Amino acid sequence: MNLKKIAGFAAAEEIQDGQIIGLGTGSTTHYFIEKVGMRMKEEEINVMGIPTSYQSFLLAKEWKIPVTTLEEHDVDIAVDGADEIDPNFNLIKGGGAAHTLEKIVDYSAEKLIIIADDSKIVNKLGKFPVPLEIISESRKPVFSALEDMGANPKIRMAQYKDGPVISDNGNFIVDADFREIDNPIQLEKDLNSIPGVVENGIFSQMVDQVILGTSDGVEVLK
Amino acid sequence: MNLKKIAGFAAAEEIQDGQIIGLGTGSTTHYFIEKVGMRMKEEEINVMGIPTSYQSFLLAKEWKIPVTTLEEHDVDIAVDGADEIDPNFNLIKGGGAAHTLEKIVDYSAEKLIIIADDSKIVNKLGKFPVPLEIISESRKPVFSALEDMGANPKIRMAQYKDGPVISDNGNFIVDADFREIDNPIQLEKDLNSIPGVVENGIFSQMVDQVILGTSDGVEVLK
Amino acid sequence: MNLKKIAGFAAAEEIQDGQIIGLGTGSTTHYFIEKVGMRMKEEEINVMGIPTSYQSFLLAKEWKIPVTTLEEHDVDIAVDGADEIDPNFNLIKGGGAAHTLEKIVDYSAEKLIIIADDSKIVNKLGKFPVPLEIISESRKPVFSALEDMGANPKIRMAQYKDGPVISDNGNFIVDADFREIDNPIQLEKDLNSIPGVVENGIFSQMVDQVILGTSDGVEVLK
Amino acid sequence: MNLKKIAGFAAAEEIQDGQIIGLGTGSTTHYFIEKVGMRMKEEEINVMGIPTSYQSFLLAKEWKIPVTTLEEHDVDIAVDGADEIDPNFNLIKGGGAAHTLEKIVDYSAEKLIIIADDSKIVNKLGKFPVPLEIISESRKPVFSALEDMGANPKIRMAQYKDGPVISDNGNFIVDADFREIDNPIQLEKDLNSIPGVVENGIFSQMVDQVILGTSDGVEVLK
Incomplete structure (x- = not known):
């Protein structure tokens, strides 16, 4: 069972017609973007994405999600991954080297959902550099x-x-x-x-919701 | 009387043989770099410069000051300009758009000297954006x-x-x-x-000495 | 009489509903973008722009022209300015420092229209660096x-x-x-x-049409 | 037997006191830089390096080779690797993504030596992308x-x-x-x-000498 896919697909179900979506970067958001693209085709919903990296831009294009910019639109909902999540929803991100633009987009979103497999939950941040x-x-x-x-x-x-x-x-x-x-x-x-530090990979006090993929299915933390 | 030149030339007299110098950016440090170059030629002192911008790099080259890097050498003394200086030596810098590398070099220096004409002294920062x-x-x-x-x-x-x-x-x-x-x-x-902010132009709690060009000559504040 | 405006506005009349437009950079294309934005509002045509610079991106946004990318769409028509135009429609461009992205977008366009005031016509290129x-x-x-x-x-x-x-x-x-x-x-x-040369400002063998602003009105060269 | 090391070390023996050296990028030039650093220490020769990448810059620093720039010095000799070498000494380079700065430095050198293990010799370029x-x-x-x-x-x-x-x-x-x-x-x-192409990885008509590491030792082609 692919726990990342479980989380990514579950988050994609939260998306509503007409929304502007912050498209996070990484292997879990990969599934999110894929499922949003599928929903656009199957359910004929219209959304636009604001990518947080070249990776999510190229992926959006592959799934025919129209891309826009922070200049043109505000972000209704951003969905992004994490490398570590603590009980207060503070995160470490940046394993994919995209945390600067991720933070710009995620922090400007009306709502931020973090998706991950449940191995990313920790009591205290810091084991991941x-x-x-x-x-x-x-x-x-x-x-x-x-x-x-x-x-x-x-x-x-x-x-x-x-x-x-x-x-x-x-x-x-x-x-x-x-x-x-x-x-x-x-x-x-x-x-x-x-x-000299442009941006760091600690994301604190920003997350509205965490959607975890577990061996028992989806778990939602608020 | 050129007040910037007075300040720049005075700071250049502080430089000692063998030092690694942070080379600030702008119209006042221009005179500083020029005078360091002249001293190298006339007094046969040897120094190396670490530029804070393409401008100061090209200027160092013009005056035949060998250039090095923060990877290779620590900065003994940095000399830089300012757009505003308050009584506690807090500064606003960045009129020249070079404040990020200026801050990297200036903050790593053993000693930081700010040079300016005396119009840059203010009671409170903020009139300059x-x-x-x-x-x-x-x-x-x-x-x-x-x-x-x-x-x-x-x-x-x-x-x-x-x-x-x-x-x-x-x-x-x-x-x-x-x-x-x-x-x-x-x-x-x-x-x-x-x-999204890489670096800002407020420099606080860093300055060791201010050398002002005034209509009465050089004034040194410590 | 503003010759740049004459040329820019005339080119905007060439745009058809549904087209993807390469948005050139500079003071003449400024008028073109403005007029396209006005036509979108007044005539309710729908187009999308692919900017050739931050300048044309910000301008497109100001005039509410939706922006897209070369990854997502092919360019139907690009409209751009020039610093010099020779009788064979070879150009010198780049006074605005945007010629690299201009060349990428312009060369990929199905049709390229150059707009200018008639002072830009020369017998031989080269007076403009x-x-x-x-x-x-x-x-x-x-x-x-x-x-x-x-x-x-x-x-x-x-x-x-x-x-x-x-x-x-x-x-x-x-x-x-x-x-x-x-x-x-x-x-x-x-x-x-x-x-070391990324791109140069000579544009040869690419132009389909030149629209000039003259004191007698619009002149079209093909 | 390490063929790359054989080639890299042999090239380092060509370096003479006082030279400005273009420092190529990659696993073979790694040995070259290492050996130049050793010679500086053991034989007390003085040279300066101009790196072709962050990699060769960091390596030069590690081996205490002073670094300079193309603005300050001309390159006496550049030593670089290759991914393919044809009988006319045309090359494919860029497996390490550094070919733009390599070409800038290598082409400006008075003498360019290519070092490689002998598997890099081909009859015709093109098997390597x-x-x-x-x-x-x-x-x-x-x-x-x-x-x-x-x-x-x-x-x-x-x-x-x-x-x-x-x-x-x-x-x-x-x-x-x-x-x-x-x-x-x-x-x-x-x-x-x-x-849109900044630079490509074909280096033609530039090489003065090829030093190969073979199972029989060093082979020099001119």
Whole structure:
């Protein structure tokens, strides 16, 4: 049983005719976008998507979901994945290096739904390293700042290209291992105050609903 | 009498043989870089520069100051300009659209000297709009957030190219007019917490020394 | 009498209901976009635009022209300006630093209409410098190559930002003064073969129609 | 026996005190950079490197090779790898997505040495797909143009980030499979004439020397 598919498909059922949808990035939102495309065809609903990455843009096109922009439309509902979800619905995101545009779109949405398989639920954030998108020139001072904050930072190296992963915005991705994060709300602010950090992968105080894929089916947390 | 030149030249006298220098951007640091180049030639001192923009890079080259990077060297001393300076040495910078890399370099410096003509001294920051470098897709939600904070934001339009000014990092510049800023330390953090803001032009709690050009000559504030 | 407006408005009359339009960049296409927006409102025609720059994107939004992408739709008709037009409809474009995306969109269009005031007609291209978008690191070897080809290159410096103009794609703009261009078709190819040149501002063998604004009204060249 | 190491180390022996070196990108040049660093330490030669990617920049730093720029210095000798080498020393490069800056640096070098294991020698180029760096908006028209030229193009997808590989310059990489390339010199020019193509991975008529690692040791081709 594909737990990601269960969550993604369930979220797609929440979408209503006429809505503007924030299209998250990753393997779980993949199923969400697919199912929205299927519903457009089968039920003849009309929606438009605002992608959070080249990946979700290309996927929207494949499923014939018309694409629009934050300039032209407000987001009614955004659906996105997560790498870790704590009991207060604080998240770590950015395994896919798309968290900057994800945060721009997700935070501007009237409603934000997070979809995941149930392995993503944790008591405390921090086992998954926090991704940061950084200006390349700041690599060294950013590492110093992160180490002062107790993290172990690594620059993310690419496959299929030599050297570091480059984000859709042309920047480096740093994975900062904090092991345990006591105060994600504060950490999200502190990380963005480091010069050179474009955006970090902690998403706090934003989520309206979590839809989990479990071996017993869909579970909805509010 | 050229007050910018007075300040720039005075700061260049602070530089010592062997130092790594953060090279600020703008019309005042222009004189600083020029004078460092002259001292290298005349006094045969050896220094290296870390530019904060394409402008200061090209200028360093013109004056034959060898250029290096934050990866290779720590900054002993950074010298940069400002658009406004308050009595606590908090600044507004970014009229030149280079504040992101300026902040990366300036904040990593062992010592930061600000140079300016004395018209830049203000009692309270905010008459000069705060520049923000932003990811282009975030334009609309960033404007909403700024308006909620009491600012009047404008996208900076270019000359010699159609449409918006693009920063050296490939991003938009927003000028946010706050009129009066009560708490620049807090505002610097708050602005960086808006999704899509790469970096803002408030520099607080960083400056070691201010060198002013006045009609009576050089004035040094510590 | 505003000759640019005459040309821009005339081109807008060519647009038909249901078309996908390439939206050029500049002061003349400004009028074209404006008039298309007016026709959408008054005549209730439906079209979609594919912008060639942030400028034309923001303008389309202002006039409520829905925006789409080359991924989603083919371009039925593109309307763009020019800095020089020769008798064979070869062009120099790029005064607005947008020629790379303009060329991508214009060349993919089923039909390309160029609009201009009649001062843009020349016997031979080359009085207007050819703009090149280049990777910043290639500045010096690109200048050498251009000088070997008989040109006088200058890096375009910005206003409202310190240092060089940065294009919407994050690159430098070089203006190469050739004075007289004997073979624009060959030159277009040769310039793109210089390592570091992203795209150059010669547009050859592409134009279907030229609509001129003259003091006697509209003149159409085919 | 590590054939890449044999070639890389042999090339490093060609380097002379005082030279400015173009530092290629990839697994073979990795050994070259390593050995240059060792020679600097052991033989106390002084050289400077001009990197062709973030990868070679970070590697140079690791081996304490001072880094400089094309603005400041001309390249005496560039050493780079290749994915295919034909009998006329035409190459396909770009498996590492760094071919744009490689071409800028390599073509500006007084002398260009290619290093490879001997499996890279082919009778005819084309079994390895030709990488192209492209402006993302041009994906679809570039694919059409490539298909018209007989190629089978694919967008290179990333690992460790969702969606496409992004180059150090912030662009997409397309791998165009031509199977057999009859005229690489012409194809290099033709590919760069497609609007949206920043640079392609065919390097023709540039190589001065090839150093191969073989099971019998070093083989030098001139």
